[in-house]
Amino acid sequence: MSTPDAEPHAPPPEFAALCAQVGIELEAEDIGRLAGFIALLVDANTRTNLTGVRDPAELWTRHVFDALTLMSVLESADGPLDVLDIGSGGGLPALPLAIVRPSDRFTLLEATGKKCDFLEHAIASLGLSNASVLRGRAERLGHQVTEPALRGRFDVVTSRAVGRVVVAAELCVPFARDGGLVVLVKGAQAKEELAEAKKALHMLHAAPAGIVETPTGRLVVLEKLRATPKMYPRLDGEPKRAPLGVTGPPAGKPA
Numbered sequence: 001m002s003t004p005d006a007e008p009h010a011p012p013p014e015f016a017a018l019c020a021q022v023g024i025e026l027e028a029e030d031i032g033r034l035a036g037f038i039a040l041l042v043d044a045n046t047r048t049n050l051t052g053v054r055d056p057a058e059l060w061t062r063h064v065f066d067a068l069t070l071m072s073v074l075e076s077a078d079g080p081l082d083v084l085d086i087g088s089g090g091g092l093p094a095l096p097l098a099i100v101r102p103s104d105r106f107t108l109l110e111a112t113g114k115k116c117d118f119l120e121h122a123i124a125s126l127g128l129s130n131a132s133v134l135r136g137r138a139e140r141l142g143h144q145v146t147e148p149a150l151r152g153r154f155d156v157v158t159s160r161a162v163g164r165v166v167v168a169a170e171l172c173v174p175f176a177r178d179g180g181l182v183v184l185v186k187g188a189q190a191k192e193e194l195a196e197a198k199k200a201l202h203m204l205h206a207a208p209a210g211i212v213e214t215p216t217g218r219l220v221v222l223e224k225l226r227a228t229p230k231m232y233p234r235l236d237g238e239p240k241r242a243p244l245g246v247t248g249p250p251a252g253k254p255a
């Protein structure tokens with residue numbers, strides 16, 4: 001493994017406490033690589049806006065730990081897993097997961113070129129042979145069926161902070177294989193957002209598989225039931241502009 005170009009930051013005691021709370025056990029080597037990831041984020045954040053959180057201790061507790069909460073869902077599936085993360089930004093949740101789950105393969109899909117540059121740099125610096133970057137928009141790549149096939153391929157599709165459940169579902173579900181999972185990292189409005197997405201999930205051929213409460217939020221888990229109709233996802237920006245099957249005001253907002 002090559003050394004990241006910035007100084008690593010040790011995790012604060014709260015990080016260990018959070019991990020203990022949900023039964024996450026990490027090797028010293030994992031902690032070292034996660035610290036390397038944080039050092040890269042802190043360094044790159046001085047030039048590119050990758051995350052609003054700048055304090056390394058907060059990056060451990062609010063970002064890295066939040067990403068690691070997905071481990072419980074990944075552990076429940078039969079591996080090794082082919083995982084796609086949509087809208088990876090600065091690498092969350094995919095890069096912490098790629099560090100602690102070296103047997104799974106992670107593809108990080110991101111639309112913004114500068115963020116893709118950072119992700120490629122981070123993957124190379126951390127020596128992550130199980131992670132790669134896919135440049136482009138989910139609305140287009142979700143229709144790709146050859147060289148390489150992306151649609152209907154992945155065991156698990158993850159996404160954090162890419163939109164309401166109804167929006168993220170249209171972007172994510174087409175990439176999952178039949179019987180595969182979509183895991184959306186959400187906050188307090190998870191239940192309302194899932195209710196809002198009921199019609200969309202039916203149209204996309206997916207169904208709710210549960211909401212997992214974590215110390216930092218909620219994971220909305222969906223199951224892909226069968227192939228998504230070819231018309232989804234719709235054109236660039238359409239899932240967000242006109243959320244599928246939604247007629248009223250957005251979930252969580254008064255009418």
Ligand code: SAM
Pocket residue numbers: 051086087088089090091092093109110111112115136137138139159160161162171
């Ligand atoms: N997942 C990261 C996190 O939790 O910190 C980044 C979240 S950021 C708010 C949303 C990211 O999704 C941005 O980097 C944006 O470029 C990307 N994104 C939004 N819509 C997208 C789309 N349709 N296809 C690919 N990437 C998208």
